[in-house]
Amino acid sequence: MAINLHKKASLTAYSLVLSLYTACAFHLPFFRYLTGHLEGGFNGVLLTLSAAFLLVAIDFFVYYLLVFLGRFVGKCVVAFTLFGDAVMLFFVNTYNVLITDEMMGNAINTQYSEAAGFFGWGFVLYVLLLGILPMVYVFGRKVDYGSWKGFGACIGVALALIAAVIFGNMKNWPWIDRNSTELGALIAPWSYIVNSIRYEQARHRAEQEEILLPDVTGVSDTRDVCVLIIGESARRDHFSLYGYPKETNPYTAQDSVTALVADASATYTRAGVKAILEAQETGELYEILPNYLLRAGVDVSWRTSNWGEPPVKTEKYYRKGDLKARFPEADDRYDGILWEGLREDIAASTADKVFVVIHTYTNHGPSYFSNYPPEFEVFTPINPSVEMGKVSREELFNAYDNSVVYTDWLIHQTIELVRSLPGRRGCVLFVSDHGESLGENNLYMHGVPMAMAPREQIEIPFVVWAPDMELKSPEKVGQHHVFHSVLRFFGIDTPFFDEEMCIFAPKNE
Ligand SMILES: [Zn+2]
Structure with missing residues (x-):
């Protein structure tokens, strides 16, 4: 025409x-x-x-x-x-x-x-x-x-x-x-x-002023440190801790960690992170864990290469760029930079209780292969194309699994660090914000509404290292378990603590 x-x-x-x-x-x-x-x-x-x-x-x-x-x-x-x-x-x-x-x-x-x-x-x-x-x-x-x-x-x-x-x-x-x-x-x-x-x-x-929780009623006098690592798009069935046949957790496999079966509350970052930090599922914004702990006198810091969390009130809030400015020689291409100076920061703290949140990016797509240093390329071949539909399933899995190995190393490093801090009880948690689709039913990435989301986007790893605590054996946990479990680890009493939502058994005194 x-x-x-x-x-x-x-x-x-x-x-x-x-x-x-x-x-x-x-x-x-x-x-x-x-x-x-x-x-x-x-x-x-x-x-x-x-x-x-x-x-x-x-x-x-x-x-x-x-x-x-x-x-x-x-x-x-x-x-x-x-x-x-x-x-x-x-x-x-x-x-x-x-x-x-x-x-x-x-x-x-x-x-x-x-x-x-x-x-x-x-x-x-x-x-x-x-x-x-x-x-x-x-x-x-x-x-x-x-x-x-x-x-x-x-x-x-x-x-x-x-x-x-x-x-x-x-x-x-x-x-x-x-x-x-x-x-x-x-x-x-x-x-x-x-x-x-x-x-x-x-x-x-959601960004309206958060609703404050009732004040803390008691705090134990132990000296503790808890590091919460928030994973990004980490899916459970690609962790060998949960039975994946490829060895994707070679480091934490030697750390006597407990791998709990967990489901995410959402399939996208903002809601998943909110669920990890909040006491329960509501449509409102209630005081999140770091802000609540800060108000209870805990030394709280936040290190992130990601985004989407509700407003965090601590002054010790470090983006990747802030850490690069503090440690110019650090490699800021990978999440490893989030651990830069962490030992010194914790050691320098005069508070009895130290809480660190590290919000990672490592398992985010589509360029899984660019999120880990070359020495973590243990599964090959990979294909550096961003159009996931064109990459073979094996290549896509390899790149993703390499990013899981790097995540595993980061968790392991954290455990080593906390274990070696003198005079503090330690706890390390790794919980993902949501899972990830890798081509199942022709779906990639995440973000499918919960009502129709495939299991790959919902099933998340929930890895615990806490040698001083006795773990219950819940069949399945959720992201809100983090809130109540961290409170018990720190020995903090509050009126709304929920025993059902706590992975640690009460201490018998
Ligand atoms: Zn995410």
């Missing part, structure tokens, strides 16, 4: 071309989901056709409205959404993710340095061909905007048709409602726009 760019197109035709393009170029996964989950027969066909019509009609309505009212600005907004649609399609197709509010939270919280790992040549192609190229039409096509009268008529007809199709499908509403998360997550551009707004609203609610 040859388009004469010099002859003006009516705004109706212009909007229709763009809405047809949007429906065809970006909605293959949407229709694949629809046809894959519908029962066949006449109703299935009707619903699919209705969905196709609605996609075109609603985009037409919005494009027409934007360009009529905004003119050039409206065109810019349309162009921006086409760019966003191409990015979204790349992620949906490459990583098989759903663009939910949780996933937008992941995207918003991903820093550029880490995000760079996602963008290979495939990404450039998607954006160039599907996002940038159509802008030639968006900006190049001369448009006859028409009159206000034409505007009213066109918008009226579009709205009436949309309403008719929606009400004509009333008996499908329950099905649509049940599948709304998935369907909404695959419709461009609404998925990423609406879900970004929903995510920001939820975050705003």
Whole structure:
């Protein structure tokens, strides 16, 4: 079809071309989901056709409205959404993710340095061909905007048709409602726009001032140190401590650690970390463990190469960059830098009780192979491509498993460090924020909503080293167990301590 760019197109035709393009170029996964989950027969066909019509009609309505009212600005907004649609399609197709509010939270919280790992040549192609190229039409096509009268008529007809199709499908509403998360997550551009707004609203609610917990009623007089290592995307079934046949825990295997079976509360970092730090599951933000301990007189510090935790109040809060500034000769490419100067910091503390949180990044994808030093490349071959769907299962597993070996070494180093500190009882905990998909059911990474998340994203390692404590043998624990267990380790009494949520047996005095 040859388009004469010099002859003006009516705004109706212009909007229709763009809405047809949007429906065809970006909605293959949407229709694949629809046809894959519908029962066949006449109703299935009707619903699919209705969905196709609605996609075109609603985009037409919005494009027409934007360009009529905004003119050039409206065109810019349309162009921006086409760019966003191409990015979204790349992620949906490459990583098989759903663009939910949780996933937008992941995207918003991903820093550029880490995000760079996602963008290979495939990404450039998607954006160039599907996002940038159509802008030639968006900006190049001369448009006859028409009159206000034409505007009213066109918008009226579009709205009436949309309403008719929606009400004509009333008996499908329950099905649509049940599948709304998935369907909404695959419709461009609404998925990423609406879900970004929903995510920001939820975050705003969560970042309100934390609700203080009742004061501590008693503290033991022992001198203790507890290091809590928060893992990132560590999945349980790739830890040999839990029976994985490859030797991914060669270091802690010699440390007499206990590996508890645990499930995460969420599949994304912000919520997983919050669950590790909070006493119980609530929609609110209650005082988190480090802040509560700080208020009880504990020496609290935080070291992180990650992000997403609720506000931590200690002054001893060190990002990777802060540690690099303190220790310029340290290698800041890997999580090892988070341990730099830790022994000296603990030794210098005059407090009876010292609590250190180390929030790691090591098992985060897609570039698992770039998160560990070369000497930890024990499983080969690996494939340094970021497009996980194109890497063989063996290569992907090897890179991930190497990152688990490095994590294991970091845990082991912590235990060695704590063990060798004179005059302090020690405890080291390693708990992951969530698991990780490595191609099972064609899923990668994490962030699938809990209700439909695969077990790989939920099952996490919960590794304990505490030679002075007697461990109970719970069948399964959760992330909130950390809170109550750390309180018991420190010998801190509070009115809301929950025996059920504590992995340590009470001390018999
Ligand atoms: Zn995470």
